Amino acid sequence: MIALPETVSGKRIAHxxxxxxxxxLIARQKLSCCNLCAHHCGVNRLQAEQGPCHAGPTxxxxxxxxxxxxxxxxxxxxxIALSGCDLRCSFCITGKESWNPHAGERFDVKGLAxxxxxxxxxxxxxxxILGGEPTIHLPDALAIAAALPDDAxxxxxxxxxxxxxxxxxxxxxxxxxxxxYKFGNDACAQRLALVPHYNEVxxxxxxxxxxxxxxxxxxxxxxxxxxCCWQAVAQWLAEHLPQVKINLRSGFWPAWQARKHADLRGTxxxxxxxxxxxxxHDYNLCLVE
Amino acid sequence: xxxxxxxxQSAEVLILPDxxxxxxxxxxxxxxxxxxLQPDNQGMQQRAAQTARQPDSNLRQHEHPxxx
Numbered sequence: 001m002i003a004l005p006e007t008v009s010g011k012r013i014a015h016x017x018x019x020x021x022x023x024x025l026i027a028r029q030k031l032s033c034c035n036l037c038a039h040h041c042g043v044n045r046l047q048a049e050q051g052p053c054h055a056g057p058t059x060x061x062x063x064x065x066x067x068x069x070x071x072x073x074x075x076x077x078x079x080i081a082l083s084g085c086d087l088r089c090s091f092c093i094t095g096k097e098s099w100n101p102h103a104g105e106r107f108d109v110k111g112l113a114x115x116x117x118x119x120x121x122x123x124x125x126x127x128x129i130l131g132g133e134p135t136i137h138l139p140d141a142l143a144i145a146a147a148l149p150d151d152a153x154x155x156x157x158x159x160x161x162x163x164x165x166x167x168x169x170x171x172x173x174x175x176x177x178x179x180x181y182k183f184g185n186d187a188c189a190q191r192l193a194l195v196p197h198y199n200e201v202x203x204x205x206x207x208x209x210x211x212x213x214x215x216x217x218x219x220x221x222x223x224x225x226x227x228c229c230w231q232a233v234a235q236w237l238a239e240h241l242p243q244v245k246i247n248l249r250s251g252f253w254p255a256w257q258a259r260k261h262a263d264l265r266g267t268x269x270x271x272x273x274x275x276x277x278x279x280x281h282d283y284n285l286c287l288v289e
Numbered sequence: 290x291x292x293x294x295x296x297x298q299s300a301e302v303l304i305l306p307d308x309x310x311x312x313x314x315x316x317x318x319x320x321x322x323x324x325x326l327q328p329d330n331q332g333m334q335q336r337a338a339q340t341a342r343q344p345d346s347n348l349r350q351h352e353h354p355x356x357x
Contacts, residue, residue: 063298065299066342068320068336068337069312072339075339076339076340093313118344119341119343124341125341251311253303
């Protein structure tokens with residue numbers, strides 16, 4: 001058991017850069033028996049063993065730029081996208097890079113931190129760390145948090161499939177957790193993302209994130225999944241996180257391997273979007289754009 | 290085929306047969322273009338108004354080996 005240098009709950013830590021730097025080292029050690037995501041595969045990534053994400057000891061980045069497509073309160077954001085993910089969503093909009101942790105460029109902490117800092121100085125409001133899935137690259141994600149100004153607003157864009165071990169190391173580092181809740185039932189999650197026990201894991205992460213940081217939940221509306229997925233997600237959020245901000249995204253794009261699934265070969269219809277919005281209204285959800 | 294001197298910046302747009310436009314990883318520059326295509330899209334107007342300058346090219350990383 002490794003002692004954490006500092007733990008906090010429900011607030012951003014003081015001296016974030018220093019704490020993040022210390023935790024990055026701890027996270028690096030944990031790659032020898034990786035349990036950063038909820039697959040808990042336990043492989044030794046430092047010895048090139050591969051689990052479901054296929055990630056090794058180092059990270060790569062496939063995009064680093066200012067973007068304005070995220071939530072209005074977060075943009076412009078300087079978004080740093082790390083290659084590789086622990087889920088296998090057939091419809092992943094960045095599947096080529098998200099399914100391949102070897103895609104993109106070497107993760108250069110100083111270069112990326114310089115770009116991010118420059119972006120902040122020129123109008124960016126936030127820095128977003130995303131993927132793929134950044135949880136599987138926790139050592140480098142913490143390393144870049146350590147290289148950024150203490151007052152920078154940091155966003156953790158995640159699939160909410162991390163482990164308790166990962167959450168402990170993330171506590172107090174990121175100001176906002178921007179978390180996906182993709183599937184309202186485990187059958188859809190297993191079929192479309194090859195992930196078991198999805199709802200149990202995601203709900204645990206969302207409840208934790210809401211207690212430990214600001215939380216925004218995203219749901220990508222999928223064609224044919226208004227009832228089985230969105231309705232169930234909306235109901236759970238209304239019951240357990242009634243005040244949380246929710247971004248219901250209707251621009252489903254049949255990307256990557258979506259065409260393998262008959263239900264995902266098109267886009268969401270305007271009728272489906274209208275019905276989804278009615279559900280949100282009925283549950284009195286706090287929608288944001 | 291890889292293209293030399295490509296930066297890490299990218300955005301993608303999908304235009305559907307009904308004229309609906311989908312986009313992701315929207316940069317400020319792309320938002321301005323989308324506003325031209327959809328002048329009535331208030332949401333995109335809001336996003337395009339959120340401007341920030343991309344890091345200078347000498348701060349960018351080098352070519353993207355997987356982007357064609």
